[in-house]
Amino acid sequence: MAGSMRVRAKEKNGIVTVKALITHPMETGLRKDEDGNIIPEHFIQEVTATVGDKVVFTANWGTGVSKNPYLSFKYKGSKGDIVTLSWTDNDGHSDSLEAEVK
């Protein structure tokens, strides 16, 4: 699932704002396809953000998060930090991306 993410991180007054877009269907398991078969649930369960070896933020998601999820959060950091964002879904797929704080 490489290339599923776009991440931007910007520092202002000691606060880093991270914005991320992930390409993912986020299927609820409630929808049906054209033949009336239920489309199985397929959604990102966890997104973690680490700086160095420290976890600064974790998102736990259910099926109620929109398709191609957007996530933004803030932490106390500085320019030049390398933020690593990783996600895993209920099928065991995952991806991660590093972004340098501007």
Next chain:
Amino acid sequence: MDRRTFLTAGLGLGTLCVAGSVQAAWPKEAFEAQESNALIDMLTSSKLAPSDAITITAPDIAENGAVVPISVSTTLEDVTRISIVVEQNPLPLTSTYDLTADSVPYVSTRVKMLKTSNVVALVEAGGKSYSGVREVKVTIGGCGG
């Protein structure tokens, strides 16, 4: 809704759930709960207190329920978790966020909404539970099906 009735209504279902599961990595029971009062009990450590210090930013009217931008921020200190609950969704818990000492209590995402509903933000701060509520009207529902 009257807060007292709201809370007592949740007690019955809440007691069936294991209280210790709150800190689990991915709160499975809470995500699978079909009743918002039940999951609120699972995600809160104390009696829920309504708080003006919680700001929910959301559209008053969402034309497309499949993509409703929601942001939650708070001036409360020592925030360890923020959860976003859409009361009228088939599975009301959309997401929970674990914060650390380095976090700023702010999160923004986009959620699905089946229909017009209260959006509840649950905030754990300093070992206590607080909530903020905001109604979002939905013209076209977005949970599929």
